[in-house]
Amino acid sequence: MATIHVGTLAYAYQVVDSAGPTDLLCSANKSALQAVAKYGPIDEEIISRAPQFIFHQIGVNRDPVLLGSSNVMIVPTTTVDECPEVDILLVPGPYLGNFELNPKHAELIRRHVASGKLLWSTCTGASVVASTGVLDGKRATVNNVEYNWVRKRWPKVNWTREKKWIIDGNIWTGSGACAATDMVAFWLKETYGLDVLIQASNSLDYEPRDADGLYTIFPERFDSKGNKISTHVFRYHDEE
Numbered sequence: 001m002a003t004i005h006v007g008t009l010a011y012a013y014q015v016v017d018s019a020g021p022t023d024l025l026c027s028a029n030k031s032a033l034q035a036v037a038k039y040g041p042i043d044e045e046i047i048s049r050a051p052q053f054i055f056h057q058i059g060v061n062r063d064p065v066l067l068g069s070s071n072v073m074i075v076p077t078t079t080v081d082e083c084p085e086v087d088i089l090l091v092p093g094p095y096l097g098n099f100e101l102n103p104k105h106a107e108l109i110r111r112h113v114a115s116g117k118l119l120w121s122t123c124t125g126a127s128v129v130a131s132t133g134v135l136d137g138k139r140a141t142v143n144n145v146e147y148n149w150v151r152k153r154w155p156k157v158n159w160t161r162e163k164k165w166i167i168d169g170n171i172w173t174g175s176g177a178c179a180a181t182d183m184v185a186f187w188l189k190e191t192y193g194l195d196v197l198i199q200a201s202n203s204l205d206y207e208p209r210d211a212d213g214l215y216t217i218f219p220e221r222f223d224s225k226g227n228k229i230s231t232h233v234f235r236y237h238d239e240e
Helices: 015-028 030-036 044-049 103-114 125-130 144-153 177-192 194-204
Strands: 004-009 053-059 088-091 118-122 165-168 171-174
Touching (some): 004 015, 015 030, 015 053, 015 118, 015 177, 015 194, 030 194, 044 194, 088 103, 088 125, 118 177, 125 144, 171 177, 177 194
Parallel strands (some): 004 053
16 A cells, blocks of 8 residues: 655644644554554454555745744744655644735645645635635635634635535545544545544544534444443453
């Protein structure tokens, strides 16, 4: 299975907008499942179907970037001019007030979408994508707090707030940081199988929601008295 290259645009986004989706992908990595299998049994067939990702932080240059929350600073691993072709481009959400997308990042978004490859936006990242024109005429969602402001600014986009995420062709938009992580979980499930997603989610003790915000993805579990219990099942070698 070919390695999947995931690129994140490096500017002042909210930390969880990138960390949520990409950490879930990291936990789904074949190498990650092989490491976790040292502590608890994982079926080899599941591991064989797991993907492998390489991540790129794509800056306009290689100068450090102060992110929009938690006083976190990152150093881009590559630049727009130097970056290899990525299979998935992640556009995280900045604070919209005085944010301006660099023209080089804008052109990368246009070029990536035109290639037919997958683009994910997180939270207000949908407004960043909209500013390039590639969302005109398409359905999309965005952070609900900024919904009306965004809708007035980019009226050619068919904005909706009725779903946690929207898929329109190769552009996937998540309404918030956690919603976009749920969106990526859906992509993992549909692409590699529910069991791969469950293994990745177990590592984070995370349960994804569906597009309506409901916990319907993982099978429900109940104890002997009929009480609902955690959907997660953690297995350990010393129990065998």
